Amino acid sequence: MTTVQKIKEVEDEMNRTQKNKATSYHLGQLKAKLAKLRRELINPSGGSSGGGGGLGFDVARTGIASVGFVGFPSVGKSTLMSKLTGTHSETSEIDFTTLTTVPGTVKVHGAPIQILDLPGIIEGANDGRGRGRQVIAVARTCNLIFIVLDVLKPLGDKKIIEGELEGFGIRINKKPPNITVRKKERGGIAITNTVPLTNIDHDEIKAVLSEYKLNNCDVAIRQPGATADDLVDVIEGNRVYVPVIYVLNKIDAISIEELDLLYKIPMSVPVSSREWMNIDELIDKMWETLNLVRVYTKPRGLAPDYSSPVVLKRGKCTVGDFCNAIHKEIAKQLKYAIVWGASAKHARGQKVGLDHVLEDEDVVHIAKK
Structure with missing residues (x-):
């Protein structure tokens, strides 16, 4: 039987099975089994599943x-x-x-x-x-x-x-599910939840863990409405x-x-x-x-250069990231930076260090040592 046929067989069985207290363990096993089969189909050689794969699909990446x-x-x-x-x-x-x-x-x-x-x-x-x-x-x-x-x-x-x-x-x-699964040497399975479990129960959790041979682990669920599929995603780790x-x-x-x-x-x-x-x-x-951030440079004694912004991804837009985007040596030579814009405390500019987080359309002047 091919992997595709096995997937179809598992999906058909899931569709035939009514979800209730008596079937939750069985359904949990089926969902985990389906995820493992899909992983095998996506990545039959065992390498990374994120590559382009094949002539005409591998493209050099450019731009921000x-x-x-x-x-x-x-x-x-x-x-x-x-x-x-x-x-x-x-x-x-x-x-x-x-x-x-x-x-x-x-x-x-x-x-x-x-x-x-x-x-x-x-x-x-x-x-x-x-x-x-x-x-x-x-x-x-x-x-x-x-x-x-x-x-x-x-x-x-x-x-x-x-x-x-x-x-x-x-x-x-x-967003990634707010679920953690931590393996341990012994002690069996311990399940904690800080929110009510409305779409999954302990039997289903244990069934999923069993299919992955996780017999000793701590599971913490902090996500409202968490499902068995969310748990499988966390265990698979390749989503x-x-x-x-x-x-x-x-x-x-x-x-x-x-x-x-x-x-x-x-x-x-x-x-x-x-x-x-x-x-x-x-x-x-x-x-x-x-969710990109534009940051403009301001050379000493000159007006800001609004024609060529340094573009950073939000979450990676500190003054240090800004310096590295221009040239990796600049951060090492930084004495301080002066920032104007939404992230600055003062309209006349704020003196900051490498860890200062920039906002969209801030203006930055770099003072070197």
Whole structure:
């Protein structure tokens, strides 16, 4: 029996099994078994599952962040890519025109952002159909994913693509579960929870641990609504948590009333790549979701240079990070920095050290030793 057939067998058994107190242990084992089979399918050789994998899929990374375009064939990904970046990505009405990853770059607020046009995926991609496995493996490495949908087709496509990405270990618009599993030498299993367990019970937890042969460990659950799937994700340890924007393309072909309904989909931006409608909103949403910070330099005695910001990722935007982004030697030579902007306590500027956290559009002057 192939891995795909084993996965189908486990999924069928899960669908047949009603969830109740008597079946929770069995369901926990099935969920853990399914995760292990998917890991085997994704990564049969035992190496890293995050690589692009295959001719035409390994792309040199450039820019401060990367955005991957994912969608079914012929939804307009390549047209949007070409107009955003000026990079030619073959387009036609024929399915599967794009057969490799096509990279391009768009500059937003002075920051170069890499755009990756990925071949169209098909249902069953995470099980290896078409080139889906390579496509989703590249998507795993992106800082942001655009799921491009054709508004003329059922938005059920959205659910199918989400399922394909989830099956490949990509968690969409989620944070890692607040669950810890700590192995120990002896003492059996100890389960603690600081929130009520509403979607998982001790039997299900023990079933998952048993399937992974974790017979001695401490499990701490601090997340409301935690599920067996969350526990499996923590144990597997190879999940990636990627923000997603749903790009609802071809709005030039629908009515205003239909457009109003589309705006109710969370994290969505309706556009027309062909007519170049609402692209500014898409770019603004991309910038906001990437959570980037622009910092401007100010040489002594001169006005700030607003033409070439140093762009940092929020969470890695201290003065030290700013110095390292310019040149690694600057941090070693720093005597102090003067900062103007949202992170400074005073409008006239604040003298700070390497650990000071910068905010978007701060201005920094570096004083060397």
